[in-house]
Amino acid sequence: MSIANMSSKVIEVATQAYQDQKPGTSGLRKKVKTFQQLNYTENFIQAILESISKPKLIIVGGDGRFYSEEAIRKIISICAANGVERLVVAKDGILSTPAVSDLVRTLKADAAIVLTASHNPGGEDHDFGIKVNTANGGPAPESVTDKIYKISCQLKSYKTLLKRPQVDLSKIYKFFVYDLEVEIVDPVEGYLNLMRDVFDFDMIKNLFKKGDFKMLADPMNGVLGPYARRILIDELGAQEGSVINSVPLPDFGGKHPDPNLTYAAELVDKLKANDEINFGVAFDGDGDRNMILGQRGFFVSPGDSLAVVAANLTCVKRFKENGIKGYARSFPTAPAVDRVAEKLGHKCYVTPTGWKYFGNLMDANLISLCGEESFGTGSDHIREKDGLFACFAWMSIMAQTEKTVKELLFDHWKEYGRDYFCRYDFEDCDGGSCQSMMMYLEKTLCESRVLVGKKFGNKYEVKETGNFQYTDPVDRSVTTKQGLFVNFTNGARIIFRLSGTGSSGATVRLYVSDYSKENLQEESRVYLKELLDIAYTISKLPEYTGRNEPTVIT
Numbered sequence: 001m002s003i004a005n006m007s008s009k010v011i012e013v014a015t016q017a018y019q020d021q022k023p024g025t026s027g028l029r030k031k032v033k034t035f036q037q038l039n040y041t042e043n044f045i046q047a048i049l050e051s052i053s054k055p056k057l058i059i060v061g062g063d064g065r066f067y068s069e070e071a072i073r074k075i076i077s078i079c080a081a082n083g084v085e086r087l088v089v090a091k092d093g094i095l096s097t098p099a100v101s102d103l104v105r106t107l108k109a110d111a112a113i114v115l116t117a118s119h120n121p122g123g124e125d126h127d128f129g130i131k132v133n134t135a136n137g138g139p140a141p142e143s144v145t146d147k148i149y150k151i152s153c154q155l156k157s158y159k160t161l162l163k164r165p166q167v168d169l170s171k172i173y174k175f176f177v178y179d180l181e182v183e184i185v186d187p188v189e190g191y192l193n194l195m196r197d198v199f200d201f202d203m204i205k206n207l208f209k210k211g212d213f214k215m216l217a218d219p220m221n222g223v224l225g226p227y228a229r230r231i232l233i234d235e236l237g238a239q240e241g242s243v244i245n246s247v248p249l250p251d252f253g254g255k256h257p258d259p260n261l262t263y264a265a266e267l268v269d270k271l272k273a274n275d276e277i278n279f280g281v282a283f284d285g286d287g288d289r290n291m292i293l294g295q296r297g298f299f300v301s302p303g304d305s306l307a308v309v310a311a312n313l314t315c316v317k318r319f320k321e322n323g324i325k326g327y328a329r330s331f332p333t334a335p336a337v338d339r340v341a342e343k344l345g346h347k348c349y350v351t352p353t354g355w356k357y358f359g360n361l362m363d364a365n366l367i368s369l370c371g372e373e374s375f376g377t378g379s380d381h382i383r384e385k386d387g388l389f390a391c392f393a394w395m396s397i398m399a400q401t402e403k404t405v406k407e408l409l410f411d412h413w414k415e416y417g418r419d420y421f422c423r424y425d426f427e428d429c430d431g432g433s434c435q436s437m438m439m440y441l442e443k444t445l446c447e448s449r450v451l452v453g454k455k456f457g458n459k460y461e462v463k464e465t466g467n468f469q470y471t472d473p474v475d476r477s478v479t480t481k482q483g484l485f486v487n488f489t490n491g492a493r494i495i496f497r498l499s500g501t502g503s504s505g506a507t508v509r510l511y512v513s514d515y516s517k518e519n520l521q522e523e524s525r526v527y528l529k530e531l532l533d534i535a536y537t538i539s540k541l542p543e544y545t546g547r548n549e550p551t552v553i554t
């Protein structure tokens with residue numbers, strides 16, 4: 001390990017504050033060009049540092065997208081000038097979001113600065129993002145992001161070094177920049193050790209030893225390629241070739257690194273074409289999302305995946321040894337996991353959208369497992385959702401139960417009934433029109449509540465309408481307006497939200513779900529057709545947005 005020492009003078013640079021640095025559901029996400037504006041990135045980093053009182057150790061890494069290295073160099077100079085003592089930076093800047101969370105926790109860091117826009121496309125003309133994690137390893141709660149935003153709006157100057165240090169991010173070593181110690185670390189090592197703690201690797205290895213288990217993982221040229229190759233192939237014994245699109249690329253190879261049926265079509269097609277493959281999994285750009293597929297591309301909806309993992313959680317070593325505390329899901333996620341919780345005698349918390357709301361529940365030892373309908377699954381081993389965790393959990397369950405993905409799902413539905421779920425995304429709509437639609441819905445569903453008691457066809461009668469509000473059971477903080485909902489007397493629901501992760505225009509998310517105990521094998525979109533039509537009628541979505549069809553269907 002070589003030690004380089006670089007010294008320079010600290011300077012204070014006068015700057016113009018930007019008024020648009022408000023983090024959304026998961027960090028500040030904007031076009032690369034926005035971050036490239038004069039002092040835009042510098043300002044935001046300065047605001048982050050001022051929001052944390054005297055940070056000593058900060059972890060830095062991300063999904064490796066375009067502009068990451070440039071941002072890391074800025075972070076190093078600004079941290080050095082602001083008196084941060086130590087930075088741990090991932091080699092080549094590549095560190096999955098779950099691995100960030102683990103590093104923060106194991107090194108007892110004060111915070112992490114994560115350079116990611118997750119599943120948003122990357123490259124010069126696309127998105128970049130900066131996200132802050134706090135000392136528990138989780139995404140910063142709203143109290144912190146509000147503070148950062150406030151500081152950013154009033155910022156007059158930032159501190160940096162007069163001469164930008166030349167640093168090589170491609171090798172593992174330590175050096176000093178001014179008084180700041182910088183350590184470049186291997187991104188996979190620590191995470192691999194964590195996975196060895198959480199799972200029984202020998203049990204998973206047995207799947208492959210039998211010889212008839214084949215899988216295909218697709219990190220979509222995001223951050224998980226090196227992790228998936230190292231752990232799945234080198235450690236667990238998956239065949240060579242079991243990981244496709246495994247090289248992290250700054251523009252994800254021009255693809256949209258979002259693991260759903262639309263954007264991960266390559267994986268779906270490969271499974272459809274080869275019925276020897278028993279298991280498929282895709283991950284997003286920063287490695288925290290997962291999509292689970294069975295033989296011939298059999299799709300497991302994220303709400304079902306969460307419920308199956310919840311019902312079989314003791315197949316995972318960590319929970320076999322320590323027991324299960326409770327579960328949680330985000331509000332738009334179908335309530336399949338609630339049924340498991342009830343049966344097993346655990347509590348299931350319902351939170352707003354975004355992983356930051358699960359952190360308090362985990363820190364207070366209230367939950368072991370949680371998930372979101374947006375392909376997020378995770379447990380209290382870290383404070384982020386974790387794509388590979390979901391993959392290994394499914395593999396552990398298949399190893400122990402000796403069932404296929406499809407058998408696990410069908411058996412689950414037979415026992416609990418099926419929660420049909422569908423999400424329609426209307427991406428890049430006109431912002432003003434979407435706001436108008438939400439205002440109209442707010443009036444109808446929250447103020448006049450005219451729909452209550454109304455019947456649609458002979459199946460659906462409106463029970464209650466409103467806007468989801470959450471009181472955190474741990475710190476009692478209240479979060480309002482987290483999704484406009486229509487609940488029906490038979491348990492069906494419709495939810496409308498605007499996305500908080502986009503970088504241009506507005507995205508409407510429409511979530512519908514309905515439950516059946518008998519009818520288990522319909523196509524979701526067919527089963528939910530009537531409900532989707534009702535949603536269009538209630539919201540006047542086609543009139544407001546000019547769209548009759550969504551851009552993505554889950």
Ligand code: VG1
Pocket residue numbers: 025026117118119284288289330353354355372373374376498499500501502509
């Ligand atoms: C989306 C998802 C949400 C998820 C968030 C971050 O937010 O709906 O469930 O937590 O992305 O995921 P929104 O506001 O666009 O609906 V990721 O993989 O960016 O870290």
Ligand code: CO
Pocket residue numbers: 097118119284285286287288289
């Ligand atoms: Co992500």
